[in-house]
Amino acid sequence: MALQLRLLNKFSIKKKNIKEKSIKTILFLSAISAVIVIFSIIFFLFRDGYQIFETAGLWEFLSGTRWNPTGEPPSYGAFSLIVGTLLVTIGAMVIAIPLSIGSAIFISELAPPRIRAIIKPAIELLAGIPSVVYGFFGLIVLTTWLRISFNQPSGESWLAGSILLGIMAIPTITSVAEDAINSVPREYKEGSLALGATKWQTISKVVVPSALSGITAAVILGMGRAIGETMAVMMVCGNPTYGLIPEPITNVFAPVKTLTATLGIEMGEVASGSNHFHALFGLALILLIITLAVNIIATIILGRLKEKQMSSSKKRTCLPYKIGKKIRQTLYIIIGIIVVWMLFISTGIIVTISILIVVAAFYYLSRKISAKNIQRMAFGTIILAIVTVIIILGIIISYIVSNGAGAISWEFLTTEPTNLGRSGGIFPAIVGTFYLVAGAILIALPLGVGSAIYLTEYTREGKLTKIIRTGADLLNGTPSIVFGLFGFAFFVLYLKMGFSLLAGQITLALMILPTIIRTTEEALKSVPQSLREGSLALGATKWQTIHKVVLPPAAPGILTGAILGIGRAVGETAPIMFTAVVFSGFIPQSVFEPVNALPFHLFMLTTSIPDSKQSQAGTALVLLLLVVGIYMIAVIIRNHYKKTMKW
Amino acid sequence: MRQIVKKRNNRKLRRLLIEIIVIIILIITTFSGCIQQTQGGLKIVVIGRDSASGTREFFWEHVMGKNDFTYLLREKNSNGGIYQTIIQTPGAIGYVGFGYVDSGVKALKIDNVTASVENVLSGTYPIARNLYLFTKGNATDVAKEFIEYIQSTEGQEIVEEEGFVPLPTSQPYNSSDKLLSGDITIGGSTTVFPIVEKAKDAFKDIYQQLSITVSSTGSGAGITAVTAGTVDIAMSSRDLKSSESDKGLVKYTIASDGIAIIVNLENTYVDGLTMAQLKAIYKGDIENWKDLS
Numbered sequence: 001m002a003l004q005l006r007l008l009n010k011f012s013i014k015k016k017n018i019k020e021k022s023i024k025t026i027l028f029l030s031a032i033s034a035v036i037v038i039f040s041i042i043f044f045l046f047r048d049g050y051q052i053f054e055t056a057g058l059w060e061f062l063s064g065t066r067w068n069p070t071g072e073p074p075s076y077g078a079f080s081l082i083v084g085t086l087l088v089t090i091g092a093m094v095i096a097i098p099l100s101i102g103s104a105i106f107i108s109e110l111a112p113p114r115i116r117a118i119i120k121p122a123i124e125l126l127a128g129i130p131s132v133v134y135g136f137f138g139l140i141v142l143t144t145w146l147r148i149s150f151n152q153p154s155g156e157s158w159l160a161g162s163i164l165l166g167i168m169a170i171p172t173i174t175s176v177a178e179d180a181i182n183s184v185p186r187e188y189k190e191g192s193l194a195l196g197a198t199k200w201q202t203i204s205k206v207v208v209p210s211a212l213s214g215i216t217a218a219v220i221l222g223m224g225r226a227i228g229e230t231m232a233v234m235m236v237c238g239n240p241t242y243g244l245i246p247e248p249i250t251n252v253f254a255p256v257k258t259l260t261a262t263l264g265i266e267m268g269e270v271a272s273g274s275n276h277f278h279a280l281f282g283l284a285l286i287l288l289i290i291t292l293a294v295n296i297i298a299t300i301i302l303g304r305l306k307e308k309q310m311s312s313s314k315k316r317t318c319l320p321y322k323i324g325k326k327i328r329q330t331l332y333i334i335i336g337i338i339v340v341w342m343l344f345i346s347t348g349i350i351v352t353i354s355i356l357i358v359v360a361a362f363y364y365l366s367r368k369i370s371a372k373n374i375q376r377m378a379f380g381t382i383i384l385a386i387v388t389v390i391i392i393l394g395i396i397i398s399y400i401v402s403n404g405a406g407a408i409s410w411e412f413l414t415t416e417p418t419n420l421g422r423s424g425g426i427f428p429a430i431v432g433t434f435y436l437v438a439g440a441i442l443i444a445l446p447l448g449v450g451s452a453i454y455l456t457e458y459t460r461e462g463k464l465t466k467i468i469r470t471g472a473d474l475l476n477g478t479p480s481i482v483f484g485l486f487g488f489a490f491f492v493l494y495l496k497m498g499f500s501l502l503a504g505q506i507t508l509a510l511m512i513l514p515t516i517i518r519t520t521e522e523a524l525k526s527v528p529q530s531l532r533e534g535s536l537a538l539g540a541t542k543w544q545t546i547h548k549v550v551l552p553p554a555a556p557g558i559l560t561g562a563i564l565g566i567g568r569a570v571g572e573t574a575p576i577m578f579t580a581v582v583f584s585g586f587i588p589q590s591v592f593e594p595v596n597a598l599p600f601h602l603f604m605l606t607t608s609i610p611d612s613k614q615s616q617a618g619t620a621l622v623l624l625l626l627v628v629g630i631y632m633i634a635v636i637i638r639n640h641y642k643k644t645m646k647w
Numbered sequence: 648m649r650q651i652v653k654k655r656n657n658r659k660l661r662r663l664l665i666e667i668i669v670i671i672i673l674i675i676t677t678f679s680g681c682i683q684q685t686q687g688g689l690k691i692v693v694i695g696r697d698s699a700s701g702t703r704e705f706f707w708e709h710v711m712g713k714n715d716f717t718y719l720l721r722e723k724n725s726n727g728g729i730y731q732t733i734i735q736t737p738g739a740i741g742y743v744g745f746g747y748v749d750s751g752v753k754a755l756k757i758d759n760v761t762a763s764v765e766n767v768l769s770g771t772y773p774i775a776r777n778l779y780l781f782t783k784g785n786a787t788d789v790a791k792e793f794i795e796y797i798q799s800t801e802g803q804e805i806v807e808e809e810g811f812v813p814l815p816t817s818q819p820y821n822s823s824d825k826l827l828s829g830d831i832t833i834g835g836s837t838t839v840f841p842i843v844e845k846a847k848d849a850f851k852d853i854y855q856q857l858s859i860t861v862s863s864t865g866s867g868a869g870i871t872a873v874t875a876g877t878v879d880i881a882m883s884s885r886d887l888k889s890s891e892s893d894k895g896l897v898k899y900t901i902a903s904d905g906i907a908i909i910v911n912l913e914n915t916y917v918d919g920l921t922m923a924q925l926k927a928i929y930k931g932d933i934e935n936w937k938d939l940s
Contacts, residue, residue: 241718
């Protein structure tokens with residue numbers, strides 16, 4: 001009897017062990033999925049791109065200034081495209097950095113809680129606006145404004161691209177910079193205030209310098225986002241056909257062609273297998289390498305920041321501070337030059353010089369102004385920055401709402417498009433978007449949650465977690481058009497899926513995977529260690545603990561991550577453009593058929609169907625409402641969660 | 648004490664250096680700004696299609712004589728993109744299919760011939776090309792019927808409705824006692840897309856058992872797809888290239904497309920251009936509208 005019992009016990013323990021081990025293996029597999037994906041992206045881009053380095057020569061490809069793949073003879077020089085990408089990005093940063101750092105300081109240091117509760121989600125909303133909607137706005141409003149107010153022949157220029165990308169980068173930079181500022185220890189501020197410094201002195205001399213590496217990382221992440229943006233840039237930058245390095249280089253009204261725009265424009269019509277096709281994959285490879293480099297730098301900086309916070313501050317912080325100061329000085333100079341020069345273009349020499357004199361006088365006088373007045377002025381500037389951001393948001397949203405409100409009706413939402421989308425509704429596009437996003441989340445959620453569980457629960461911090469995390473970060477920084485190309489090369493051509501719902505779903509899933517991993521990890525980490533220990537002490541297995549104790553309280557956080565992922569997937573055009581979508585009023589019956597989707601429908605209406613103004617504005621508004629609605633749900637869940645969860 | 652003085656001197660020196668650099672750069676940028684003063688008249692903003700487009704290839708061969716475009720040619724990836732830019736840019740010139748010409752823009756006469764369907768049919772309007780469907784091997788079953796439908800009188804009416812130029816001759820479509828079912832997929836040129844999409848709807852009214860999917864991915868992608876067998880019919884706004892010609896594709900001409908040269912309504916300088924002037928504009932030899940009137 002006793003023997004039997006013991007055997008039974010042993011058996012069940014063994015069974016339990018097998019279950020535990022297999023779960024661990026499954027979780028491990030999902031954890032390394034991000035790494036596998038990033039490597040297969042690189043592999044497939046290289047597989048279809050390396051031929052161009054053979055036919056054209058690597059050096060000629062990188063240094064040639066003429067991009068004319070269909071000419072006779074063809075020339076494949078990507079240098080001017082790379083310069084175009086960098087110029088637009090630099091311009092975007094000049095616009096985005098002051099505005100977003102100002103906003104970050106305002107949100108974390110100055111705003112009363114009630115205002116913060118409104119402004120923070122409002123800026124995050126800016127991130128939720130789909131890039132096609134930005135492009136739509138930029139093409140019609142921004143370029144016209146630039147053309148008229150600066151008296152140029154055309155407003156499509158690198159300035160237009162920079163302004164649009166700057167606006168798009170604001171939310172990324174603001175939220176990461178705000179986190180960095182928030183993580184500055186309270187004691188620093190209190191110490192500074194106790195020594196008699198004003199609030200502004202504390203912010204400018206203590207808080208910002210100690211958050212500097214975090215802010216730098218924020219800027220770099222924003223930069224990565226801007227480099228990879230496709231749809232908006234494609235619509236407003238002008239795209240001179242052979243690529244163009246502006247002459248002089250500071251001529252902001254010259255049109256430029258970026259890497260992403262070239263891909264977005266030419267990929268659709270190119271004959272696959274031709275040299276032109278390989279050249280485009282070569283471009284994608286360059287783009288990926290640039291963004292990966294930018295993101296790796298950001299990861300390293302953020303990693304150092306964490307180490308610094310972990311270790312006691314015995315290290316001399318003198319050196320980084322000095323370097324930071326130098327960086328800041330050069331940054332100020334660059335910004336100053338560009339501002340002055342733009343001023344000159346818009347107003348003329350006399351006004352510029354008089355403004356410069358006033359500024360110089362102000363600069364020397366400012367030494368004699370009391371700290372309190374300086375504080376007043378500084379806060380005024382910061383508030384100006386945040387007001388600018390809010391006004392930009394207001395202009396974009398009110399433009400889209402006022403134009404689209406007339407087009408929306410019950411019929412518009414529930415009927416099929418007729419006469420090529422000029423009349424009728426957008427029902428198939430709505431359904432298609434729903435299918436695409438639902439499929440993407442069904443694939444990405446288990447993978448993402450699994451890999452987050454593996455990272456937080458099953459491993460110690462070490463080489464493996466570092467590799468996996470870097471993989472996820474790199475995936476996060478990969479431009480959406482690169483996902484599109486990868487999906488096209490791998491699913492559509494290599495696996496012979498053709499343009500299909502499934503190919504689009506998987507491509508989107510890969511794109512939102514890092515968001516889900518990141519947010520799930522955060523949610524799991526916020527569950528106190530004592531709960532796990534308690535459960536384990538009671539004899540529960542590891543999986544039982546995770547399943548019954550850790551996951552339930554982390555669920556709202558995971559849900560927020562999923563919703564953010566959905567929001568991103570709904571608005572994206574570039575990844576599905578080459579993998580899944582067709583422009584038609586047709587609802588797929590299986591995952592192997594193509595679909596229509598809202599952002600693509602809007603893109604096609606704006607670019608290919610004449611006389612469809614009404615439907616364009618209506619589709620833009622529906623897309624905006626959908627994305628905004630999804631983000632609102634995420635924000636509400638987050639706030640609710642913050643209020644109710646108290647340990 | 649000495650150290651402090653030294654430090655302060657250092658700092659002053661550095662600030663002086665920075666100020667000098669700033670002033671030098673200021674002067675340079677000021678002068679570079681002076682050079683590019685705008686002159687009178689209206690600068691021409693040259694708009695065209697992307698290098699992978701069939702329309703652009705046609706334009707390059709027949710108007711440019713395979714000469715290079717001006718480096719300032721701004722690319723749009725669609726007819727709609729060109730139209731949108733033309734209506735909001737006074738100095739712009741672009742080329743689009745006839746379907747895109749409406750009261751919002753001005754279509755220029757070429758060699759004194761108005762851009763119209765009649766003039767393309769009579770052969771006097773110089774900028775027109777054919778639109779094609781391709782199948783792998785001879786078309787069979789549904790694909791064959793569908794192509795016949797588009798080439799029929801009913802199909803050619805749709806061609807005209809969408810602003811394209813119909814085939815010179817066509818017979819009424821004969822649908823008597825044919826029972827068609829199954830599904831086909833069609834992909835390719837964005838230019839041909841509106842015709843096929845509309846014809847599909849009408850065709851499905853005759854044969855209700857059918858399922859037809861049309862996607863607009865661009866001529867190149869369409870031809871690739873039909874070669875690989877992922878679609879049944881490819882739409883194309885260009886003929887096969889040498890690299891595509893030995894893949895066993897069969898060509899069906901379904902319509903012609905006149906290409907209109909359009910400018911902004913505010914452009915009072917010209918009403919028509921000669922082919923030579925058009926070429927000079929797209930080559931970048933003529934940069935201002937006032938040089939033309």
